[in-house]
Amino acid sequence: MTAKRIWTVCFALLLFLLPACTAPNAGSEPLAQSAASESAAPELTDTLTARVVSADESGSLLLAGKNGVYRNTLPDGQTYPAGTMLDITYSGGVQEIYPAQLCDIQSAAVREAEFDDRCALYMNVLTELWDTDKALQADTDYVGIDLSRTSLTKNEQAALAWHFGELHQKDPLTGTYETLCAEGYIDNDQLYWEDGCLLTIEETETSETRVTFSAQKWRGGDGAYFLTDCTAARDKTGAWGDYTVGGYAIS
Structure with a gap:
């Protein structure tokens, strides 16, 4: 086969393969859009329902929940009297010490009807x-x-x-x-x-x-x-x- 014919075959093969390499896959989304979707995904959180057993002057609360005993300080130094029932939202884990400690607390909501000191x-x-x-x-x-x-x-x-x-x-x-x-x-x-x-x-x-x-x-x-x-x-x-x-x- 002459060099000219070899070049002609290779060029035709390249033209045949080019569309398959450059066309986007069906159902795929642009990379920028995919990255934006990941960054906008909601942050995972969990909620602990616990009763305040004691509160010290520093704002540290001793809490009794369904699955254990916890000691934490709430955001902005929020404090509540013993007997208050709280729903505490946090996005971190739980530090396995005793009492345990919640990580990255975001908020605390009071269950008014469940106060019992x-x-x-x-x-x-x-x-x-x-x-x-x-x-x-x-x-x-x-x-x-x-x-x-x-x-x-x-x-x-x-x-x-x-x-x-x-x-x-x-x-x-x-x-x-x-x-x-x-x-x-x-x-x-x-x-x-x-x-x-x-x-x-x-x-x-x-x-x-x-x-x-x-x-x-x-x-x-x-x-x-x-x-x-x-x-x-x-x-x-x-x-x-x-x-x-x-x-x-x-x-």
Whole structure:
């Protein structure tokens, strides 16, 4: 084949292939449009519904949600009193420490109808137990908090126990007397907790507006302090007011 004929065949082949290489694929979109679509895609977010268990002066909130306990500061230092229920929107992950921490919080909305500061009520009860007959918790490393027979959720109980331990510089433990015995903290044979003290609150009757309960601090069979026939009621704002104590006992 002559060089001229070879060139003619190659040129014809090039003309045949050129349209297939340059024509856009069916259904495709221009690169600039595709990039714009990606940049305009909505940012993924998630929402945590949680109750404020405590709020400190710096604006840091201790929160109890369905799946855990969290500590966070909201945008612009927003703060809310204990008992407030919040829907917190965030676009980051969750920092796996304890309490956990939400990343990149965007906003917080209040669920007005769900305010319930029973955590604050029971913090006051635990504080009264702790401040009375302080010899019972002398030389202890642990504070046991048993709120299993109250209306608080599991994570509200955990958050309250953690906060109480933090305030009093004790390692907090949650669980009943039986649980703490089974885990080796309390000596059930000697009826004594050598390096800890157990605080318990038990509701005996509860409604939307009124609760009756008993409470105790226990170190051993001959070392305990009791509050009996306690009553608290909610005021018009939905907050639990102060409580009254029907009787006191010491063993």
